[in-house]
Amino acid sequence: MMIRFLIFLLLAAGSFDGAGLKGQSLTMWYNKAAARWEESLPLGNGRIGMMPNGKVHDESVVLNEISMWSGSSEDPNNYEAYKSVSDIQQLLFADKNDEAERLVNKNFVCRGAGSGYGNGANVPYGCFQNFGYLNFLHSISGDISEYRRTLDISRAVSSTSFRAGDIRYLREYFTSFDQNMGVIRLTASQKKAISFATHFYRDERVQDMQVSEKELNWKGTLPDGKGGNGLQFAGRVRIEAKGGTRQVYDNQIIIKNADEVLIYFTASTDYYGHDPIQANQDILQGADHWRFKKLLARHQHRYKQVFDRVSLHLKDAESRDTVPTDMRIQRFYQDPAQDNGLAALYYQFGRYLSICSTAPHVEKALPPNLQGLWAHQIQTPWNGDYHLNINAQMNHWGVETGNLSEYHRPFIELIKRIAKSGESTAKAYYNAPGWVVYMMTNIWGYSAPGEQASWGASTASGWLCNHLWEHYLFTQDREYLAEIYPILKGAAAFYQATLVQDPKTGWWVTSPSVSPENAFRLANGKTTAVVMGPTIDNQIVRELYGSVLEASKILNLQDPFVVELERQLKNIPPPVVVSASGRVMEWLQDYPEVEPQHRHVSHLYGLYPAQFISPISTSEWADAARKTLEVRGDEGTGWSRAWKILFWARLHDGDHALEILRQLLKPAFADDIGYKGVGAGTYPNLFCAHPPFQIDGNFGGSAGIAEMLLQSHDGYIHLLPALPSAWRDGEVKGLKARGNYVLDIRWQDGVVVDYRISGAKGKMVTVLVNGKKVAKKI
Numbered sequence: 060m061m062i063r064f065l066i067f068l069l070l071a072a073g074s075f076d077g078a079g080l081k082g083q084s085l086t087m088w089y090n091k092a093a094a095r096w097e098e099s100l101p102l103g104n105g106r107i108g109m110m111p112n113g114k115v116h117d118e119s120v121v122l123n124e125i126s127m128w129s130g131s132s133e134d135p136n137n138y139e140a141y142k143s144v145s146d147i148q149q150l151l152f153a154d155k156n157d158e159a160e161r162l163v164n165k166n167f168v169c170r171g172a173g174s175g176y177g178n179g180a181n182v183p184y185g186c187f188q189n190f191g192y193l194n195f196l197h198s199i200s201g202d203i204s205e206y207r208r209t210l211d212i213s214r215a216v217s218s219t220s221f222r223a224g225d226i227r228y229l230r231e232y233f234t235s236f237d238q239n240m241g242v243i244r245l246t247a248s249q250k251k252a253i254s255f256a257t258h259f260y261r262d263e264r265v266q267d268m269q270v271s272e273k274e275l276n277w278k279g280t281l282p283d284g285k286g287g288n289g290l291q292f293a294g295r296v297r298i299e300a301k302g303g304t305r306q307v308y309d310n311q312i313i314i315k316n317a318d319e320v321l322i323y324f325t326a327s328t329d330y331y332g333h334d335p336i337q338a339n340q341d342i343l344q345g346a347d348h349w350r351f352k353k354l355l356a357r358h359q360h361r362y363k364q365v366f367d368r369v370s371l372h373l374k375d376a377e378s379r380d381t382v383p384t385d386m387r388i389q390r391f392y393q394d395p396a397q398d399n400g401l402a403a404l405y406y407q408f409g410r411y412l413s414i415c416s417t418a419p420h421v422e423k424a425l426p427p428n429l430q431g432l433w434a435h436q437i438q439t440p441w442n443g444d445y446h447l448n449i450n451a452q453m454n455h456w457g458v459e460t461g462n463l464s465e466y467h468r469p470f471i472e473l474i475k476r477i478a479k480s481g482e483s484t485a486k487a488y489y490n491a492p493g494w495v496v497y498m499m500t501n502i503w504g505y506s507a508p509g510e511q512a513s514w515g516a517s518t519a520s521g522w523l524c525n526h527l528w529e530h531y532l533f534t535q536d537r538e539y540l541a542e543i544y545p546i547l548k549g550a551a552a553f554y555q556a557t558l559v560q561d562p563k564t565g566w567w568v569t570s571p572s573v574s575p576e577n578a579f580r581l582a583n584g585k586t587t588a589v590v591m592g593p594t595i596d597n598q599i600v601r602e603l604y605g606s607v608l609e610a611s612k613i614l615n616l617q618d619p620f621v622v623e624l625e626r627q628l629k630n631i632p633p634p635v636v637v638s639a640s641g642r643v644m645e646w647l648q649d650y651p652e653v654e655p656q657h658r659h660v661s662h663l664y665g666l667y668p669a670q671f672i673s674p675i676s677t678s679e680w681a682d683a684a685r686k687t688l689e690v691r692g693d694e695g696t697g698w699s700r701a702w703k704i705l706f707w708a709r710l711h712d713g714d715h716a717l718e719i720l721r722q723l724l725k726p727a728f729a730d731d732i733g734y735k736g737v738g739a740g741t742y743p744n745l746f747c748a749h750p751p752f753q754i755d756g757n758f759g760g761s762a763g764i765a766e767m768l769l770q771s772h773d774g775y776i777h778l779l780p781a782l783p784s785a786w787r788d789g790e791v792k793g794l795k796a797r798g799n800y801v802l803d804i805r806w807q808d809g810v811v812v813d814y815r816i817s818g819a820k821g822k823m824v825t826v827l828v829n830g831k832k833v834a835k836k837i
Contacts (some may be wrong), residue, residue: 081398093114093208095728098743102210102369104239107122107234107326108123114194121189122189122294128187128289130281130282130284131183131185132503136169137488141487143565147163148571150162152561167571168508183284184444187434202224213366215234215362216233216355224353226547227247228246230243235354239327240323251316251318253317254315255313256311267279273312275303276293276294276295279291292326295324295343298312300314303315327455341805362414366407368793380400405724412431412761413758414466421466427758429451431444440751451755453702453758454755454758459530474524478494484497493551496523512589525668534799544610546567559591566648568592570591572591573593594645594662602669604631608624610733635665635684642756643662666709696753696756697739700760701759705759710781713782774823777827778804787807788807790803801817802814811828816837824837
């Protein structure tokens with residue numbers, strides 16, 4: 060006891076001697092080439108992406124550009140919809156939910172094709188698409204040995220190396236953070252050893268292909284979904300070879316007997332308001348004189364300025380770095396305690412994907428979509444769009460805690476854009492002020508409901524405002540808060556004008572709505588999804604109103620609108636209503652669930668990402684949330700499991716959170732990876748197998764690991780709130796807490812032994828460390 064007390068006194072003084080543990084390797088590696096796209100390794104700089112498969116002879120590099128979207132602007136709002144709102148609400152008042160749903164499906168959905176039910180490549184909604192393939196046929200002779208394929212996420216560089224006979228070959232790849240281009244270098248241990256043919260291929264819409272001895276140039280136009288042309292795209296590959304000969308055959312460049320080859324790839328579209336052909340040409344000016352080492356050094360300098368903000372080490376009994384990553388995933392699934400280093404790698408891989416899949420300093424930057432910026436198909440699953448009933452949000456859950464606040468901004472800018480189009484949607488469907496958007500959007504500003512009530516009728520505007528507000532809480536940027544206050548207010552104005560009073564309880568609730576993608580049974584035995592006031596809506600409205608009230612106070616606006624919100628807030632349903640079964644009720648009534656283990660757990664929004672449910676401040680609600688999760692079960696799709704990691708972390712149960720992480724990393728590679736109601740796990744390249752691949756599971760899983768180590772939502776900074784017993788010794792540096800604080804923590808045997816907090820000088824902060832609260836002055 061005396062020793063622990065002395066440690067506590069040391070912590071209260073805020074000591075951190077910097078005596079850190081050596082970090083684990085952040086290199087993913089494999090002893091064989093990728094047989095499938097889900098084994099290839101992702102590179103990206105927020106605008107372009109490359110995924111080489113590392114095959115010795117017939118190598119293929121998948122190319123991407125984040126604005127590669129078909130479709131075009133449209134107005135899918137049904138401007139007659141508001142006329143049916145009253146009828147729908149009256150049916151809900153009378154408990155005729157099934158009849159109300161029929162009316163919603165008739166009048167309260169989008170006009171036109173909508174998202175094409177997730178197959179929107181050729182309708183106005185559009186689809187994020189693959190840019191194409193850069194294919195190589197390498198002339199390699201001799202027996203292949205010592206094969207190794209790597210991705211070093213600490214440097215954002217990939218490589219393929221092997222020996223063929225007596226010759227050692229090395230291929231290096233990166234997408235430059237200094238210039239918007241991909242770089243590939245081919246070298247060998249002997250001169251005149253590099254020979255290959257290369258060409259570009261895309262399944263459709265390439266209209267002009269030009270090939271010279273040094274360059275491949277192509278352009279094309281995507282469909283606008285209305286029978287015409289949409290975005291124009293263009294790509295360029297430049298090849299610089301030392302020694303050897305060159306020739307052009309058909310659409311290929313053939314290099315023979317070179318000593319070394321540098322290959323540059325650029326891509327763009329006119330989404331950015333420029334000529335993509337000229338943009339590519341400008342980037343590659345002077346390529347004749349570039350040197351690989353200088354290009355690599357500048358790339359790594361830019362990248363590491365961001366990535367190196369956070370380091371994490373979870374001590375292992377022995378290093379597992381000598382084991383190929385696909386085998387490590389298998390072993391982790393069998394017993395996560397035998398490879399803590401893989402958990403640390405997975406956390407940093409999530410940060411790596413954030414940095415690689417959006418470019419916050421670029422004008423008109425796009426946030427990561429359902430696949431980040433990587434796709435190998437024309438019709439990307441679910442259009443590769445922005446699903447707003449959790450998925451796009453989950454993509455950003457880790458950026459603030461992961462010290463990547465600026466990587467939230469492209470998503471925030473997207474929210475601001477769809478808030479503008481959402482004003483028309485609010486008028487069309489409710490004849491209401493403010494703005495509203497529903498469960499999906501694209502780069503064209505789509506804000507209408509989807510094609511079907513059960514999934515397309517959930518409003519997302521309030522949830523999106525959670526991101527606007529959280530960014531302020533982490534940055535404390537008052538200028539930014541003034542910038543987004545009208546967006547917060549507009550979302551609140553819509554809800555304030557459209558809530559109706561439930562005749563049974565007197566509460567003000569949303570109507571019509573759904574608990575995302577879930578359904579229930581009525582007393583007549585029929586199944587439906589449409590209700591008034593699902594729990595998630597009640598929590599979101601409370602959170603949104605509270606954010607507007609607090610923002611108005613911080614900015615000293617004296618806005619009379621907040622008085623109306625305060626009045627209505629008194630009769631918003633409480634964040635949690637506990638059912639007779641002891642669980643959090645998902646709807647206003649305790650309906651029988653059609654699918655008790657449903658992947659969405661939307662009624663626990665108040666546990667995460669919101670702050671209503673806490674084991675410390677609202678223990679009864681926390682107990683109900685725990686029971687809800689126990690009945691829901693641990694299984695689910697990739698993103699669902701990731702959300703459950705965060706839930707259990709917020710309930711301060713690190714061992715259960717680690718168990719869900721183990722399930723999230725279940726090796727996925729059966730030939731049949733179709734969706735069967737539960738998640739497939741994780742592919743060999745660490746991509747989340749929803750299935751198929753969706754990047755939200757990666758981002759959510761990574762955010763969950765940070766939440767196990769640091770929380771700051773409960774009125775203080777909580778160190779190691781959900782530390783699994785397997786992570787007994789470790790160190791993390793650079794995590795962010797609300798209030799714009801940066802935390803370094805070191806622990807031994809599950810006890811914090813050193814910590815440091817950085818922030819604005821003179822501020823007082825409360826820290827919960829080793830079970831005791833400490834008041835600290837920064």
